[in-house]
Amino acid sequence: MSGTHEDDHDHSHLSEMDARVRALESLLVEKGYLDSAAVDEIIETYETRIGPRNGAHVVAKAWCEPDFADWLKQDATAAIHSLGYVSRQGEHMVAVFNDAKTHHLVVCTLCSCYPWSVLGLPPTWYKSPPYRSRAVIDPRGVLAEFGLEPSDDVAVEVHDSTAETRYLVIPQRPDGTDDWSEEQLMACVSRDAMIGTALAQKP
């Protein structure tokens, strides 16, 4: 997207929203509140550098190193920061571990709180009224839409992110990956698996 907002020779292709936002940005720049280059940099950061690969690294390391998994359970903020994933919306982290008896699912019913430092920007459905209302009331119905059907002896534990604490789900390691490297394991961990709407699986 970088630079396209300055390409203003032809407004005809711009939607009303594009035009409105472009006008606001130019006003804020003129008033000295905003630097468009900083806006470009923020966008580029979230398009290329901060995303779910960060979280997948955390998960794969937890699968490979029991000491790291213990650290995540005790102090997820410090453990995640130790891998260099230090940024906004990751200041206070909690890691929750799926096992044979518990499936964790993360939501923010009040707005759209999400662990940006390890997952990047949230998907549209995470921010939508259907997810924000139904995840707490009918989590099994929501999971079914994602193709998951936890059995009756599994507890679904939903975490409503009502404070600045951000939740990262550590999914169960797929069977048959005992000799896999951390890098190979990372490919098993999708964004949705770390929200709780998918399982980790072999690619």
Next chain:
Amino acid sequence: MGFGRVVESAAASRDEPLFHAEWEPRVLGMIVALGAAGKWNLDQSRFARESLPPVDYLRFPYYRIWLEAAEKLMLERNMITAEELSAGSMISQPQPIRKRLAREDVAAALEAGGPVDRPADHDPGFEVGDAVRTINIHPEGHTRLPRYARGHVGNITAILGFHVFPDSNALGALGKGEDPQWLYQVRFSAQELWGKDRHPRDTVTLDLWEPYLERP
């Protein structure tokens, strides 16, 4: 519950792009960058979003909500005027701001984030394992105690720290400032919150500040 499906399929979620129009990333970048101006705090910005007209709040795409709320905050603070928004150019003098975020400062600003834990000046009033009942309140201002979790009994599952209290922080100079409080993770059974037809094993946890909690 009448909102319909969350996704059509797992594959639809996987293939969803981060942005759906050219203006969306610009709004994201602008609002994050404007945080450095120091004209509002996190809780004021959340309150500005959630107090948009309810119909707009439900139907607008996410970044449109950010945009509407940011314009509201800037208008309230006289950073911009309605005339300037119409004209798209400066008419009145700018308000002083703490800082205009420059490109070279973006990485450091994102890394610094905005931690909300503060040094505790007293011990927590509850321990892990304690049963608690949430209070029943319906304030005009901001709160992070969701309506569905008011007046219910749960158990403390973790003490998360001593954190800025949003109900006060959202009031800015009109409140008691950050007024930090103990923050707990509290687990409720799904049946306690939603009724007996919920799955008996299912639970919901919320992160709740001590002023929201009392002994049952």
